[in-house]
Amino acid sequence: MKKFSSNRLLLLGLLAVLMASCSKSNKGVSTLTGWEYNNPKYGGFQANANYKESGPPPGMVLIEGGTFTMGSVQDDVMFDWNTTPVKQQVRSFYMDEAEVTNIEYLLYLQYLEKVFPPSDDTYRKIYQAALPDTLVWRNTLGYNELLTENYLRHPAYAEYPVVGVSWRQATEYCKWRTDRVNEKILIEKGVLHTLFDLDSLKVEGANRFDTETYLTNPNLLFDGDSSIYYKGIRDFSKKEKSSSGSFTGRHVKTSDGILAQRFRLPTEAEWEYAAKAEVENREYNTLRGRKKYAWNGNSTRETSRRYRGDQMANFKQGKGDYSGLAGWSNDGADITMRIKSYKPNAFGLYDMGGNVAEWVADVYRPIIDNDANDFSYFRGNVFTKKKIDKEGNVVIVDYNSVEFDTLDNGKIVPKDLPGSVKYVPVTKRDAFMRRNYEKAYNIDSRDGDLASTKQFFRDEDEIDNKPRMYNSPQIPRQIGESGLIIQQYDTKTRNTLISDQTRVFKGGSWKDRAYWLDPAQRRYLPEYMATNYIGFRCATDKLGQMSYSRRRKEMRK
Secondary structure: OHHHHHHHHHHHHHHHHHHHHHHHHHHHEOOOOOOEOOOHHHOOOOOOOOOOOOOOOOOEEEEOOEEEEEOOOOOOOOOOOOOOOEEEEEOOEEEEOOOOEHHHHHHHHHHHHHHOOOOOOOOHHHHHHHOOOHHHHOEOOEOOHHHHHHOOOOHHHOOOEOOOOOHHHHHHHHHHHHHHHHHHHHHHOOOEOOHHHOOOOOOEOOEOOOHHHHHHOHHHHHHHOHHHEOOOEOOOOOOOOOOOOOOOOEOOOHHHOOOOOOOEOOOHHHHHHHHHOHHHHEEOOEEOOOOOOOOOOOOOEOOOOOOOOOEOOOOOOEOOEOOEEOOEEOOOOOOOOOOOOOOOOOOOOOOOOOOOEEEEEEEOOOOOOOOOOOEOOOOOOEOEEEOEOOOOOEOEOOOOOOOEEEOOOOOEEEOOOOOOEOEEEOOOOOOOOOOOOOOOEOOOOOOOOHHHOOOOOOOHHHOOOOOOHHHOOOOOEEEOOOOOEEEOOOOOOOOOOOOOOEEEEEOOOOOOOHHHHOOOOEEEEEOOOOOOOEEOOOEEEOOOOOOOOOOOOOOOO
């Protein structure tokens, strides 16, 4: 009996090993055709069958997606329907642990100064467009010249959140960060040389690494100079010939899963979802209680025994009270303070309430249109495509084709940097017979576009001046000769503060009262303006499943 049991165990063990080896060997085989991937005998058709997620990008944490009630606030003293509660689904994404700091933004400025030297008239406006407005610290009835001169560049404020940055500047930083992260990845993979270390090359202007340009055609970088590349990844479709000093293998593609996704500003829904972190109040598939702030409870003060009474964030305590009494500071700062000075929320995010408010990607409208979309809501889409020249090649921006915008405040900013791919809006022909969108410009969709006005039946190409919803026309009353009151639209143009260039910023700051610490509260400002209390942090998409560890459901028989 014992012999039979041992033989049975041995047989089961061999069977398990055989099944494991079969599953391992079949991982690189097409389950529908039987052809092997990455096998030269079968044509060398390539696929990353062993792809594994590498985890969060540097400085970021995973925000597992889910459903939540967006705009749900406990205090609504304005009663302006600005935070109407709506149910929304947010996809999983990565987000910076804390705001972008002065030292990180200075690295960005130093890079621009080196690659686009402001001493050259060709690049002068590029560097100037990225400079934060340090004069935001000035006050007509206050003395803050010390901050205007030192806050950005002095090492005493190195780990403080950068301020004086407009929405447009924050967006450009996100693009730059994408290129630097992917450049570092290719260097570590041995595909790309450290460009600043090559004596034969000069990293300047269009001669720099750009992710989109590399993925479009690696030969477009540095005018096709192949010496910037060291070696490629294995190419199974060809027989590799090793030769010293020459590029072997192939270049990295999107399908390899090696490069990082583009960095961007978080959407309003993402930021609010991440700040609320209601996951800590979850019991199975239900929330227990409501959160007013980024932390648990309805108080701004610490409740733990050791730190009881201390403030949970850096904000304005009251009129003329930004820090409390000397020797017993309420929040440890009179203006901004070093990042990560307070405990993170349940997602591991620091300073989601207080310190500085933060830019998000959305264009502002008073009401979130839940009827239009309740999945990854975002207002601000302008759908684009790569520009193709007459020869059928993708257009890369060069020194002569850089276009500049003049903002409402007079500042001149580049639309694209030299060396980047040129994008143009999609045409009606591109969107023909599509069900999900009809045009490129969708910022004012269902709230300001022609379809949302009384002339909804007209075509945009048929009218000279498109009616604007946010024109705020007055309707004066005129008394006619017969004594009747005649109503007539005022012909004078009257604009509100809301426009397609108005962006949302979320959260409270060192300058705000506790009312604005509620993550659901929302404010807005033109995208070209900057203040001394608004900063930003980056986000990026998570690909694949929602979380690293999938929750196993109990099997029922």
